[in-house]
Amino acid sequence: MIHDIYHETLPRGELEALQLKRLQSLVERVYHLVPFYRRRMDEVGVKPEHIQTLGDLEHLPFTTKQDLRDNYPFGMFAVPMDHIVRLHASSGTTGKPTPVAYTQRDLDTWSELMARTLAAGGVHRGDIVHIAYGYGLFTGGLGFHYGVERLGATVIPVSGGQTRRQIMLIKDFGPTVICCTPSFALYLAEVGEELGLKFADTRLRVGFFGAEPWTETIRQEIESRLHLEALDIYGLSEVIGPGVGIECLEMKHGLHLFEDHFLPEIIDPVSLEKLPPGDTGELVLTTLTKEAFPLLRYRTRDVTAIDYTPCRCGRTLARIQRLKGRSDDMLIIRGVNVFPSQIEAVLLDIPGVAPHYQLIVEREGHLDTLEVMVEVDESLFSDEVKGLQILAQKIERQIKDFLTVSVKVRLVEPRSIPRSEGKAQRVIDKRKIG
Ligand code: DLL
Numbered sequence: 023m024i025h026d027i028y029h030e031t032l033p034r035g036e037l038e039a040l041q042l043k044r045l046q047s048l049v050e051r052v053y054h055l056v057p058f059y060r061r062r063m064d065e066v067g068v069k070p071e072h073i074q075t076l077g078d079l080e081h082l083p084f085t086t087k088q089d090l091r092d093n094y095p096f097g098m099f100a101v102p103m104d105h106i107v108r109l110h111a112s113s114g115t116t117g118k119p120t121p122v123a124y125t126q127r128d129l130d131t132w133s134e135l136m137a138r139t140l141a142a143g144g145v146h147r148g149d150i151v152h153i154a155y156g157y158g159l160f161t162g163g164l165g166f167h168y169g170v171e172r173l174g175a176t177v178i179p180v181s182g183g184q185t186r187r188q189i190m191l192i193k194d195f196g197p198t199v200i201c202c203t204p205s206f207a208l209y210l211a212e213v214g215e216e217l218g219l220k221f222a223d224t225r226l227r228v229g230f231f232g233a234e235p236w237t238e239t240i241r242q243e244i245e246s247r248l249h250l251e252a253l254d255i256y257g258l259s260e261v262i263g264p265g266v267g268i269e270c271l272e273m274k275h276g277l278h279l280f281e282d283h284f285l286p287e288i289i290d291p292v293s294l295e296k297l298p299p300g301d302t303g304e305l306v307l308t309t310l311t312k313e314a315f316p317l318l319r320y321r322t323r324d325v326t327a328i329d330y331t332p333c334r335c336g337r338t339l340a341r342i343q344r345l346k347g348r349s350d351d352m353l354i355i356r357g358v359n360v361f362p363s364q365i366e367a368v369l370l371d372i373p374g375v376a377p378h379y380q381l382i383v384e385r386e387g388h389l390d391t392l393e394v395m396v397e398v399d400e401s402l403f404s405d406e407v408k409g410l411q412i413l414a415q416k417i418e419r420q421i422k423d424f425l426t427v428s429v430k431v432r433l434v435e436p437r438s439i440p441r442s443e444g445k446a447q448r449v450i451d452k453r454k455i456g
Contacts, residue, residue: 029282030138030337034330037338041285042076044310049073049082052316055100058093059318079285079308080296084319090120090260099123101314111159112259119159122259123314129168131311135265135280136169142270142278142335143228143253145199147174150225152197154188154206155233156444157181161263162233166201169265175199182206182443185213196225204236204244204252205446208377211247221249228271230255232264234445235345235363239370240377241274254344260320261307267342272334276341279328283311286340287319288328291349302327304349305342323350325361353383353449355390355427362448365394365429368420374402374413378439383451390453392429394421397436 032040050070052059062083063069072078090098099106107126111119124132145151151170155162163181170177178197180188188210191197202210207229214221226248231241232255244252256277257264266284267277279286285308288297297303305322309315326342333341347361354360362381369375376397384391394417402413414431421429440447 029280030278030339032282032338034338037281038076040282041310044282045076045079045285045308046070046073048308048310048316049318052100052318056098056316058089058098076285079287079319082308082318084294084306084321085317086321087120087260087323095121096123099314100316101125106314109159110161110164110259110263112161120260122161122263125313128262128312128314131283132165132262132265133168133172135262135283136165137172138280139230139255139265139268140166140169140173140175140199142268142337143199143230143251144271145170145173145175145228149175149199150178150195150197151175151199151201152178152180152188152192152195154180154182154200154202154210155264160444161257161259162201162203165257165263165265166230185209185443186217189214189217189219192224192226193219198225198227199229200226200248200250201230203233203442203445204231204240205234205441206443207231207244207248207252208240209441209443211244215247221247224249226250228253230264230268232256235347235448237363237367237370238344239367243370243377256324256342256345258322258324260315260317261309261322262312266307270333270335270337276329276333276343278333278337278339278341281339283309285310286328286342288326289321291321291323291325299328299330302343302346323348325349353381353392353451355383355392355429360392360425360427364425365421366448368424369394369396369417372413372417372420374399375417376436378437378441380439380447381449383449383453385453392427393432394429395432395434395439397439398433400436403433403435 053070068081105125106123108124109121111121153166157163228251230253241252253269255264256267267279269277287306288303289306291304305324305326306319308319309317325346328340328342330340347363379396382393410433414433417431
């Protein structure tokens with residue numbers, strides 16, 4: 023059952039008419055209710071009545087994470103506090119978190135979007151859904167929770183942590199669906215196998231993995247070890263949480279964006295020019311329906327490309343490609359742009375190398391160094407040192423070939439890189455600290 027099939031399959035003309043109507047009402051609201059937006063719009067001389075077509079979006083100012091920080095904590099909210107029924111906060115890598123707010127209607131919209139997300143993966147009433155995303159200020163746990171309830175399926179609100187206990191619940195409660203970060207899925211596979219659980223014997227059928235970058239190779243690994251279909255789900259707290267984009271089962275080639283609620287653009291992160299469909303750039307999102315915390319042209323910093331061609335599943339919603347990284351956490355190593363996911367792709371193509379790695383960036387004198395710490399299989403590790411050296415050199419060569427950057431590879435024992443029960447910390451950039 024697809025919940026809101028009407029909005030998922032609208033002909034483009036009708037969808038755009040709806041988007042324009044919603045955009046006009048949004049701009050009207052933020053101009054009158056949020057001093058920050060009024061100031062920004064006045065600065066560029068745009069009034070709400072100037073928004074006559076979707077193309078006029080380009081005249082509106084961007085909003086950045088820095089703007090949210092500058093208005094900390096509640097300066098960007100568009101309704102009085104007594105209309106706000108929920109606060110969450112984004113994880114925030116530096117300093118204070120960014121609070122985000124929901125009215126009751128926002129929670130209804132979010133639940134509906136999450137029900138649509140789950141339905142895109144074939145989830146229905148009668149399914150049992152194991153939610154191992156963290157519950158709390160993070161939007162993952164509660165976002166999924168309300169979506170499952172809206173759909174009428176059964177929730178197991180496990181949250182993060184207690185991995186061995188989670189394995190027991192997967193065995194005993196028989197969930198058919200699992201939701202967690204891709205790195206935690208691999209950790210569950212590892213612990214489950216250690217405890218003798220045969221995932222093929224569980225009832226798990228489909229998983230919703232997101233909240234951090236991952237690759238096709240990791241997808242294949244999760245699918246084969248957990249014996250399920252692994253779908254990529256995208257979202258960010260500032261925009262709503264999970265429930266912004268989801269792959270459908272028919273075509274795991276891009277994530278459908280819920281365009282009836284979020285208006286996408288792809289821009290060049292340097293020139294800020296809008297890019298045509300198919301070009302890779304930074305995703306910018308405008309929330310069309312949110313009441314408490316609306317955003318105009320929010321720069322997500324997530325790098326992807328957009329495709330408006332129809333999907334075999336029948337949805338007319340545009341698709342974004344699996345995220346390629348972020349325009350702000352992109353590492354620049356001696357002048358070369360490096361996305362951690364590119365290094366991961368190289369590592370995962372090498373037999374004997376585990377999908378657990380960490381990148382350590384340092385500066386020696388004026389030179390950046392990038393060390394790739396990666397776990398290898400037990401069997402390799404018990405080999406003689408010579409064999410390990412040859413393997414390390416091989417990886418160094420392949421990374422050099424692929425990325426044109428020289429790195430130092432350090433092979434470490436299985437399980438020596440700290441596991442995370444939420445998002446994996448892939449990059450340690452020591453250049454910023456000292
Ligand atoms: O991670 C919301 C979420 C929860 C999404 C559960 C999916 C599942 P934040 O903590 O605000 O919100 O982090 C948002 O995480 O801007 C991306 O850089 C990254 N991210 C989210 N989903 C994906 C994905 C949640 N599927 C930030 N692939 C975003 C790659 C992702 N990166």
